Amino acid sequence: MPSIKLIIEYDGTGYCGWQFQPNGLTVQEVLEGGLLKLLGEPVRLRSSGRTDAGVHAKGMVAVFTTTRILPPAAYSHGLNNLIPADIAIQSAVEVPDSFNPRADAEGKLYRYTILNGPSRSPLRRFTSWNVKEQLDLSAMRAAARAFIGEHDFRAFQAANCAAKTTVRTITGLDITATPDGFIILDVRGTGFLRNMVRIMVGTLVAVGRGRLAPGIVSELLAHGDRSCSGATAPPQGLCLVEVYYGDEA
Numbered sequence: 001m002p003s004i005k006l007i008i009e010y011d012g013t014g015y016c017g018w019q020f021q022p023n024g025l026t027v028q029e030v031l032e033g034g035l036l037k038l039l040g041e042p043v044r045l046r047s048s049g050r051t052d053a054g055v056h057a058k059g060m061v062a063v064f065t066t067t068r069i070l071p072p073a074a075y076s077h078g079l080n081n082l083i084p085a086d087i088a089i090q091s092a093v094e095v096p097d098s099f100n101p102r103a104d105a106e107g108k109l110y111r112y113t114i115l116n117g118p119s120r121s122p123l124r125r126f127t128s129w130n131v132k133e134q135l136d137l138s139a140m141r142a143a144a145r146a147f148i149g150e151h152d153f154r155a156f157q158a159a160n161c162a163a164k165t166t167v168r169t170i171t172g173l174d175i176t177a178t179p180d181g182f183i184i185l186d187v188r189g190t191g192f193l194r195n196m197v198r199i200m201v202g203t204l205v206a207v208g209r210g211r212l213a214p215g216i217v218s219e220l221l222a223h224g225d226r227s228c229s230g231a232t233a234p235p236q237g238l239c240l241v242e243v244y245y246g247d248e249a
Contacts, residue, residue: 001065004075005095006031006045008060011086013126013236018050018060027051027087031062034082038075039068048101048243049108052195054235056127059090059109059242061101107171107190107244112201113237114183128182129237135208137177143207144173144185146217147200155220155229156203158195166193166224175204186241195232203230 008031016024028045035043048061070078076092083089113128115121120130147170154166172188185204187197203220206212212230220229 001067002069002094003063003065003097003099004072004092005061005063005099005101006076006079006092007090008062009058009088009090010056010060011126012051012054012056014086016053017055018047018057024053027057027060028062030083030087031079034079035064035066037082038078039066041067046101048105049192049240051238051240052235054126055238055240056236057240060240061105061243061245063095063099063101065097101243104245105191105243106246107188108192109241109244110187110192110197111239111241112185112187112197112233113239114185114201114205115181116177116183117181126236127239129234131205131209133209135183135205136210137175137183137208139210139214140204140208141175143204143212143214143217144175146215146221147173147187151221152224153193153196153221154224155226156196156199157193157226158199158232159226161194163193168192168196173200198233198235198238199226199229199231201230201233201237205233206230 010027015027018027020026020028032045043064043066045062045064051057072092072094076089079089115128115130116135118132150169152166153168168189168191170189174186176184185201207214
């Protein structure tokens with residue numbers, strides 16, 4: 001049976017996240033329903049991770065196996081005809097049966113978008129966080145440097161996070177201002193805890209507002225007290241941009 005890897009883009013606004021939940025519609029549920037119609041058999045998607053309600057993705061990776069042998073492009077084109085317009089399969093390729101989208105991932109890139117200014121943007125309200133106070137980018141960048149490297153991120157995880165270890169490695173964190181008033185935070189790492197990026201962003205915004213000193217990040221990484229870090233940034237500003245693999249995937 002072929003194993004098919006999908007690269008999936010979706011607007012998470014109308015979904016209760018990626019993974020199946022009893023209390024609402026999820027991206028996984030919609031895709032598996034479409035695959036049932038396309039293939040005539042039930043399949044289970046194994047993903048590179050999960051996203052929370054309202055969070056978006058440009059490069060979510062998921063794999064399924066099927067007895068239905070089609071040209072790879074037929075899996076993507078056929079499925080796109082059977083799912084809503086806020087979800088799209090960007091590519092479909094056959095991969096070895098041994099490919100594990102979660103365990104084989106070498107890293108991920110998340111992007112958080114902030115609209116920094118007094119005026120809101122109706123067209124971007126579902127893809128950015130409107131922070132009205134002018135943010136101090138120099139202070140935010142100074143604080144962000146402390147995130148780079150391997151640290152214990154227990155001060156930057158959701159209360160219901162079930163990870164076995166809170167040690168993670170951040171390989172890059174770039175903060176860029178655009179001419180039209182947006183601030184883009186690109187966070188790269190080998191793995192992330194639940195809500196980790198959103199709490200990192202919330203803490204950096206508190207620094208940018210002058211409510212926390214830039215040195216707070218180093219202190220939080222040292223003592224791990226979640227109550228001292230910033231608020232969890234809203235979900236709509238977050239997007240999973242890419243999952244990195246080796247050449248075989």
